Amino acid sequence: MTWVIHILNGIAFGMLLFLLAAGLSLIYGLMKILNLTHGSFYLVGGYIGLTVMQRTGSFVLALVVAVAAVALVGAAIERFFLRRFHLDELPQTLLTFGFLFIFADLSLWIWGGNPLMLNMPEIFQHSMPMGYYAYPVYRLFLIAIGLVVAGGLWWFQEHTRIGTMLRAGVDDAEIARALGINVSLLFTLIFAVGAGLAALAGVLAGPVLSLYPGADFEVLIFAFVVVIVGGLGSLRGALAGALLIGILDDFGKAFFPEFALFTVFVPMAVILVIRPTGLFGRR
Amino acid sequence: MTARAWTIIGCFAVLALLFMLPEVLRPYYLALVTKMLIFALFAMSLDLLLGYTGLASLGHAAYFGVAAYTIALLIVRAGVDSGLAFPVALVAAAATGALFAPLALRARGSYFLMITFALAQVVWSVAFGWRSLTNGDDGIPDVVRPDFGWSLDSTTSFYYFVLAIVGLATLLLVAIVGSPFGRALRGIRESESRMQALGYNVWRYQYVAFVLAAAFAGIAGALYAYYNRFVGPEYLYVVQSAEALIMVILGGAGTLIGPAIGAGLIVFLEDFVSSMTAHWVLVLGIIYVLVTLFAPRGLIGLVDQLRQRRVKP
Amino acid sequence: MTTKKMALITIVTASFAAMIVAAPRPAWAADPIKIGILLPLSGNFAENGQQTLTGLKMYFDEVGNKAGDRPLTLIVEDTQGKPDVAVTKARKLVQGDGVAVLTGVVTSGEAIAVNAFSRDNKVPLVLSGDAGADELTMPGPLANPYLVRTSQNGRSVASAAADWAYHKGWRKVATVGSDYAGGVDVNFAFAQAFCKLGGKVIQAEWPPIGTADFGPYLTNLDRTADAVVTFEPGADGLRLARQYSEFGLKGKLPVMDIYGGLVFESNLPQLGDATLGFYSSLFYTPMLKTPENERFVAEFQKRMNQLPANEGPNGYVGAHAVVDAIKAVNGDLSDTMKFIAALKAVKFDSPKGEISLDKYGQVIQTMYIREVQMVNGQPANVPIASYPHVDQFWPYTEAEFESFKYTYKDSKNSLTDCARLLAKK
Secondary structure: HHHHHHHHHHHHHHHHHHHHHHHHHHHHHOOOOOOOHHHHHHHHHHHHHHHHHHEEEEHHHHHHHHHHHHHHHHHHHHHHHHHOOOHHHHHHHHHHHHHHHHHHHHHHHHHHHHOOOOOOOHHHHHHEOOEEEEOOOOOOOHHHHHHHHHHHHHHHHHHHHHHHHHHHHOOOOOHHHHHHOOOOHHHHHHHHHHHHHHHHHHHEEEEEHOOOHHHHHHHHHHHHHHHHOOOOOOHHHHHHHHHHHHHHHHHHHHHHHHHHHOOOOOHHHHHHHOOOOOOOOOO | OOOHHHHHHHHHHHHHHHHHHHHHOOOOHHHHHHHHHHHHHHHHHHHHHHHHHHHOOOOOOHHHHHHHHHHHHHHHHHOOOOOHHHHHHHHHHHHHHHHHHHHHHHHHHHHHHHHHHHHHHHHHHHHHOOOOHOOOOHOEOOOOOOOOEEEOOOOHHHHHHHHHHHHHHHHHHHHHHOOOHHHHHHHHHHHHHHHOOOOOOOOHHHHHHOOOOOOOOHHHHHHHHHHHHHHHHHOOOOHHHHHHHHHHHHHHHOHOOOOOOHHHHHHHEEEEEEEEHOOOOHHHHHHHHHHHHOOOOOHHHHHHHHHHHOOOO | HHHHHHHHHHHHHHHHHHOOOOOOOOOOOOOOOEEEHHHHOOOOOHHHHHHHHHHHHHHHHHHHHOOOOOOEEEEEEEEEEEEEHHHHHHHHHHHHHOOOOOEEEOOOHHHHHHHHHHHHHHEEEEOOOOOOHHHHHHOOOOOOOOOOEEEOOHHHHHHHHHHHHOOOOOOOEEEOOOOHHHHHHHHHHHHHHHHHHOOOEEEEOOOOOOOOOHHHHHHOOOOOOEEEEEEEHHHHHHHHHHHHHOOOOOOOOOOOEEOOOOOOOOHHHOOOOOOOEEEEEEOOOOOOHHHHHHHHHHHHHHHHOOOOHHHHHHHHHHHHHHHHHHHHOOOOOOOOOHHHHHHHHOEEEEEOEEEOOOOOOOOEEEEEEEEEEEOOOEHHHEEEEEEEEEEOOOOOOOOOOOOOHHHHHHHHHHHHHHHHHHHHH
């Protein structure tokens, strides 16, 4: 039974990582931007969700408002700032690093330094008995929502017009532009979607992981690890990487506690040495 | 006068100024300038990779930290003479670079960035987790400064020591980037395939540049261990690597003076602004954004822009 | 080339010029005494820094920023929670601003680095923040004649928890301890004291600091234990508290929370009844019914809009000690050792209880065992037992403590081995 619980834990954590990594990976795949502000989108999204939840008591409303607000902020950052430095890596890095600082300080200012926890919706507040153990229902909900989002993204990518444009853009932005695709709009849209996914992860993680200064950087590192392992720019890679890292993290801590600090970084280094572009990445 | 003459006069002016600083600065500010010099060297060493070879590393703190820890462990744990520990630390940093380079150089672009990050995090985990050796996050205090029959305990003497070492290292770096080897690196940055076609062993050039960058970062790390008389795992953390990257970009990659200025400016701003307001993080963030908007090629690029604007009409 | 170099030279010259300040002049008796405060006000430890600062300022305000007839000037510097920055700021305060005393300091890493600075530069350092590394105030490599610590240390809180746990009837416990130097320090002290009484740690888990998910640790917990003993500060504590009840352990395995990281005052209202019945040990609780504390809590709530945990009272007590010592030497700090002696001699009643210092400068104070109970419909840490006058070597004498063979540094993997923990040199 403990095995089942460990695997469920790993998948639930992996799903949160997937939401984060999917956005990071999409943005990189299309625009070649290594977005250091991604963790801030997660944290600010979580905090906004928290405030909405405290004011209205509605978890759904918290999700909607947080995702919408952060997606808007993301779109603005892309349109007014990153846009100017298309394919110019160094200024983009400096810029996203600057925003990381700005959001970190603003959220410390607004929400304070104590760790804050979102209340989870009433229906998920109990645990499912499993033999001698119990398993929190909320985590099953996390797994479900992760699967739904993964399915939705896949459908979006494969079966919608924007998805086709996206794939064309990832393959070669110049050709896509030549084909008459409005690449400029696509960039803003995808950046907003990526930011929104990070905010979604923030609100969903709020009741489990809590929100606090520094969480932005911690999850950024985790998201990095996932996309490194999975391969940049690939949705499949983000999902596979997230599940792998989620499960490795859980099993490593449970069965090799001595090496808990290494359970994530060593496999990552090993994978990179064997496959420098990650599991599903292209050169 | 020729441009060359101006350059020489400029260098002498800066040098003379640096020499006279202890006369005019209060000890605290002299110590701050010492820190600027150390980070200037750290940023320049990273620029050898980023600006000259075109390889953006997010793990440069590894070599900085390995050298610092080597100094601390040798002095505090093994009782080795402080001056003797210095060359050993450089070898340790270079060796770490030599070990990591073959792994990192399999990748390019953002993957290179990430693999260097991953490797550095492994080193950090060791420093953080191997408590019986490193004291974990408590760090190792009581790192003694070298004594060459001339104590470096005073702020002024240590400043001159750092000035001499950083000066020498800078001269070496200038020589390296000006040599045929340095020109080959720039060629590789512009086009690997062309250099390959011209018969250059690109991988070997990159490998040597990687190890050299690690060694120079090691000098900075060793000096920083002496400077604070203390080492801790923060020296190896990704934040330190990112800060070095930002120093280079802010100052302007692809020159030596740019990263040095970027480093000095960031060290100064962090200290200065954080004494004014607890919201220095916000101020620094806004500065980064503004610099990107108005000087996307870094401060050096800005100087170039202004000059071109003046020359054109 | 020319303009570029010229511009650079101008930049360099200008920034140096900005740093040149007139040389300091000799101090006059009526001049204010400058007190340097080193606290993290940005970054992950900003809240710890802010609460300590509030405590410090509350006392200084209470005495009108005066010690006797000497006015006091406070200069606050942000250490960012980084040891190297803390040293740089200490240097600025001492060499740049000319402060006479350093105080504050939150992380142990910062404390160890600043401690070396204080010793080398002969500057009094009054640790009034969280920094709890035991070794700082013990004979050994970190010993510093210029240091006193009025705040806390790791061992005392852990030892009180062990004593109470044993007398509660627990004999076998599992520990969940944050895997960093301070975490090992605290858990080692607990295990050693618990072994000495006749109990035993049967399982020791070490989640890394910043553990997002305690699921694997909770699932692995040995269910035959009498209780779980935790030490998880910050966000880790909040997460563990919530996940503990989610995984159905609440009510099955009682919890003794050393230092109260799970039941931290700002956590309680967020956790509802999830921590009801959790025991914890600390040198303070806002629920203490003494006049000093009730006045303190009211004023702290006015300033911070929340209940104080350990940082606020620690800052307040640190400021009190500094002011009393300055008064004792009549405002003359020229003889540093005399000032340090005056610091070590302070004795007063505080929100934490009675405060005095031992010869090494470590605070001797009361340890409280608390239990989370509903008070006026809100969960609160109600004191249920207390250990007055706990010194840093308790429950051993100094000689007995020094006779143990192993220290925490080589004991992370042997908490379950009582014979080794109690081995003598």
